[in-house]
Amino acid sequence: MVREVAEKQDVIPLLGEVFRQHGFSGTSLSQITLRTGLGKGSLYHFFPNGKKEMAEAVLDDVEEWFETHVFSNLRNNENPKAGIKQMFADVDFYFCSGNRICLLGSFALDDTRDQFATRVNTYFTSWCEALADTLKRNGLAPKKATDTAEFTVASIQGALVLARSQDDPKVFTRVLKCLQNQLIG
Amino acid sequence: MVREVAEKQDVIPLLGEVFRQHGFSGTSLSQITLRTGLGKGSLYHFFPNGKKEMAEAVLDDVEEWFETHVFSNLRNNENPKAGIKQMFADVDFYFCSGNRICLLGSFALDDTRDQFATRVNTYFTSWCEALADTLKRNGLAPKKATDTAEFTVASIQGALVLARSQDDPKVFTRVLKCLQNQLIG
DNA sequence: GTCTATAAAGCGATAGAC
DNA sequence: GTCTATCGCTTTATAGAC
DSSP: OOOSSOOHHHHHHHHHHHHHHHOTTTOOHHHHHHHHOOOHHHHHHHOTTTHHHHHHHHHHHHHHHHIIIIIHHHHHOSSHHHHHHHHHHHHHHHTGGGTSOOHHHHHHHSTHHHHTHHHHHHHHHHHHHHHHHHHHHTTOOHHHHHHHHHHHHHHHHHHHHHHHHTTOTHHHHHHHHHHHHHHHO | OOOSSOOHHHHHHHHHHHHHHHOSTTOOHHHHHHHHOOOHHHHHHHOTTTHHHHHHHHHHHHHHHHIIIIIHHHHHOSSHHHHHHHHHHHHHHHTGGGTSOOHHHHHHHSTHHHHTHHHHHHHHHHHHHHHHHHHHHTTOOHHHHHHHHHHHHHHHHHHHHHHHHTTOTHHHHHHHHHHHHHHHO
16 A cells, blocks of 8 residues: 555555455455555544444445445436447446456345345345336336346356456456347347 | 265355355355354365355355256256257246356456356356357357357346345346347247 | 374554653 | 554464374
8 A cells, every 4th residue: 555544545446355255254364465565544434334244334335335336327318229228338447348247246146245235135126116117108018018128138248257266357258248139239 | 964974075155155245255254163163163064165166165065056057957958049048047047037146257257257267157158158049949040040149148247236235026027028038038 | 094282383452651 | 643562352373082
């Protein structure tokens, strides 16, 4: 770290990296110290409730990014097709073209989910609903729009899993392209 | 446990349950003892290399199940459409209609993957290749078959993630139905 | 094959000096 | 705000009795 005095705002992205790498239960405070350059003293100064509060701060950060970039664009873009196209561009950017996993997806798979149940649920629900709204405005029947949105969000998550399993981010790019074709051909 | 003397074969499914619940790094030997009823002495008798060897035994078991039921059926079924239909039935059965996660997908997401890299890679590769083979025999062009198989396997994984995030297994059932429609609708 | 006892290391968390 | 020292607990793993 360059600065001697850290700011919480600068630490959160680094925490996100550590949690993405090791998972929540696989992340130890010593690994956090390694990545952030902050000792336990500083970490507990910023996050009095320890590791769980650190993860919550990261999840807040993730939610805010998706709300600002993805969800609000889906809801507010007057051109549904353009909104969907923009979603795929943002998603590709955020997940670094398949080189980055989804922290909420990672938390969802084991019992970490239960510690962050509301956040995990809300993130995916918001995404599905915002996309379903856009699909309706693009002419899909309500039920069809809901199902298609759910299917799309699921496939994006699975593409991240499969890309990592093969250690090949191109898998993610291919699935994204296929999904975009299905939605706005 | 009813039996006083355990057999390795009986222990492996229980190990699978524990790893599915907590993830690999979230699983401790004391939790394994709770679930299996076996003390450290017995566990290290069966698995001298400890937790990693236990996970490997579980992964071997999973691979064998999928090879026997899913992959070989896809490769050998003379009727491609029937083979695909059977795959979805087997997958729905194995993942308990969305109530069970994929251990290899769970391992893939964090750095647990690196400890089981070959197994994780091979499982998904075998699945994609077997499905692509069937899709070709059903009339798809080679490249289209490969892409569709990859897309399908990814979506199945993502459906498991999304179902757990919503604590709603029905999500899994809906995505599976949608995929089957796309393939042999 | 199973158990208990034990070791050494690492864990999350706290206290207090600076 | 940052650090070091420390606490109490859990971890993986081993040893040895039965």
